[in-house]
Each structure stands twice: as structure tokens, then as C-alpha cells.
Amino acid sequence: MAVQEIVSLPHPVLRRKAHKITKFDKDTQKLIEDMVETLRDAPGVGLAAPQIAVDSRLIVIEYGEGEEEDEDAPKKLYVVANPEIVEASEEKVAGIEACLSIPNLVGEVDRHERIVVKGVNRFGKPTRIKAEGWLARIFQHEIDHLDGVLFTDRASRVWQPREDEEIVNAD
């Protein structure tokens, strides 16, 4: 296992549509382990494979329900290959996002409040995840990465945070 370098703009892999994962062999397991390690090292709450220059449809998210209020809230790790949003609430909420691949920029982005994500887990078995609030936001941000879409494309406004402005959710 190894921490990988996180690529940032203008690296072209961040703008490409990533390929579906069809094999869940040793190489895929290694990629997953590298991504989890890189995410924890960053540290961040979510990471998509293109962010380590691999154009595969794979995301990892580690997030605890209630983490905004309590940073010791228990975290849950999600590993999803070929994720797809199959249901989304009409209701959208605005929130401040940052991205490990776009240093020194944050933006206000409208995201669906609730979504259902379908995909496959690390062993190639179908999985279905219901997410709301911040977790739903993180999923939408990461799935966008697989289509070459960045939060700055969706933001109603983008700015450079002041040094004392704390950004809690970097992915």
C-alpha cells in the first residue's frame, strides 16, 4: 500500500470521462487500498480515482454521520465502483465545497439533499446506498469527478478562502 500523489488542475485526467471497472482482481484491490490510504493521508472525506491520475470509475468516501458537530463521530468507509445516482430529491441545498485537486479555491454549490447511489462494492457485488445531507454532497462531488466535472463548474460563486476560514470538507 502506498500514498499516491494527488494531481491538481490543469492535469487532463481530471477532465476525462473515466472507464468502468470490469475486473475486481488484485490490481483493483491495490488501487482501492492506495486510494483509502491517500484519502486518509490528505486528509479528506472523499477521493475519486482520477485524482490520483487513474481514469477508472472508483470512489472512496470516509465520513461520519454528525461529523460537522463532532469530529470524533464514528466514520464509515464507502468504496464504490461504477457508481450511479439512480434517485435524487428535487430539493437542493447550498453548501461550501473544496477539492483536493483544486487548491486554494472554495465554492458554493447546490446539491440534491437526498440521493440513492447504485454501484458495486470492492468485491464486485451490487451495492445500493441511501445518502442525505453532507454524505449526499460528497457522493455527488466524487461521482462528478468520474465524468470530468469539477465543483467549480457547478458553483454559483467561487472564491479564495481567507487563511482563517476553516474548510472542513475537502474532497
Ligand code: ZN
Ligand atoms: Zn474533488
